[in-house]
Amino acid sequence: MPKPTLAIIIPCFNEQEIINRSIIKLGSILEDLQKKQKISSKSFLYLINDGSRDQTWSIIKKMHQTNPKSIKGLKLSNNFGHQYAVLAGLLHAKNKANIFLSIDADLQDDPKIIEKFIDAYLEGNQIIYGVRRERKTDSQFKKITAQGFYNIMRLMGVDIIFNHADYRLISRQVLDELEKFPEANLFLRGIFPLIGFKHKIIYYNRLERTAGISKYSLKKMLSLAFDGITSFSIKPLRMITWTGFIIFFFSLIMSIWVIIDKFFIGHTVAGWASTVLPIYLIGGIQLLSLGIIGEYIGKIYKEVKHRPRYIIEEEL
Numbered sequence: 001m002p003k004p005t006l007a008i009i010i011p012c013f014n015e016q017e018i019i020n021r022s023i024i025k026l027g028s029i030l031e032d033l034q035k036k037q038k039i040s041s042k043s044f045l046y047l048i049n050d051g052s053r054d055q056t057w058s059i060i061k062k063m064h065q066t067n068p069k070s071i072k073g074l075k076l077s078n079n080f081g082h083q084y085a086v087l088a089g090l091l092h093a094k095n096k097a098n099i100f101l102s103i104d105a106d107l108q109d110d111p112k113i114i115e116k117f118i119d120a121y122l123e124g125n126q127i128i129y130g131v132r133r134e135r136k137t138d139s140q141f142k143k144i145t146a147q148g149f150y151n152i153m154r155l156m157g158v159d160i161i162f163n164h165a166d167y168r169l170i171s172r173q174v175l176d177e178l179e180k181f182p183e184a185n186l187f188l189r190g191i192f193p194l195i196g197f198k199h200k201i202i203y204y205n206r207l208e209r210t211a212g213i214s215k216y217s218l219k220k221m222l223s224l225a226f227d228g229i230t231s232f233s234i235k236p237l238r239m240i241t242w243t244g245f246i247i248f249f250f251s252l253i254m255s256i257w258v259i260i261d262k263f264f265i266g267h268t269v270a271g272w273a274s275t276v277l278p279i280y281l282i283g284g285i286q287l288l289s290l291g292i293i294g295e296y297i298g299k300i301y302k303e304v305k306h307r308p309r310y311i312i313e314e315e316l
Contacts, residue, residue, distance in 0.1 A: 004118075013050045038115070060073040074312060121171065130168060
């Protein structure tokens with residue numbers, strides 16, 4: 001079997017504090033794998049600048065000049081988001097490599113296990129997922145919300161790898177299939193299990209961030225969660241239907257009770273609670289239902305526009 005050419009896709013957003021050492025670290029791993037005859041000498045790092053507002057792109061360009069064959073770059077014209085930056089790197093590296101590994105620039109996903117990814121691919125696996133063993137480096141709030149996110153996704157029927165983010169290796173065959181997904185609402189963690197093919201999970205311990213700060217705010221995490229649920233499941237819509245049936249059923253029982261009380265018991269007392277509470281309950285459910293329906297309509301609106309998912313400004 002010929003040695004595969006590896007492209008390491010590294011999405012970057014305002015990573016000037018760490019990008020230099022990330023390139024050096026991943027570059028040394030590439031060299032080591034080449035010496036071990038596991039990957040081709042044509043393998044390279046592909047850094048995707050996702051609209052950074054600091055010196056990230058300038059650093060990438062300088063590093064490219066020192067080693068243009070092994071360090072390549074792609075500059076997006078705006079901040080399109082992490083998922084689109086990964087997709088842009090994968091699609092633009094498609095004809096330059098055989099296997100593609102995505103990893104964040106902060107290197108909290110342990111790069112030392114990249115060799116295990118390569119070994120798993122050489123064993124015949126088409127997708128290799130990096131999965132965290134534990135969440136010691138996360139705050140208590142993030143632990144709870146992250147675990148809740150994966151549990152809700154499973155509850156909604158979404159096939160997702162528990163504690164897997166976007167640290168994975170895929171073959172060109174898998175990338176060919178990914179290219180057939182034209183959707184604007186992108187959630188890669190749900191798409192790859194849907195694609196299928198033989199896969200393997202490799203567990204690792206997540207490392208502490210050595211520089212900079214996390215770019216994934218609570219707002220972005222919530223947005224990703226909503227995208228994941230509404231892009232792969234219609235259960236929220238079905239829940240609205242079942243909620244309507246349940247309310248109708250209890251309303252029917254309440255109506256029967258009121259009739260019996262009025263004509264047979266005679267203890268009907270006009271009450272504020274019995275009037276106002278049902279109004280609040282039904283009103284709240286209606287607003288929630290309209291919000292969920294609005295989310296799906298918004299996604300349809302985005303899809304039918306067929307706007308580009310990202311725009312390339314410059315390529316090295």
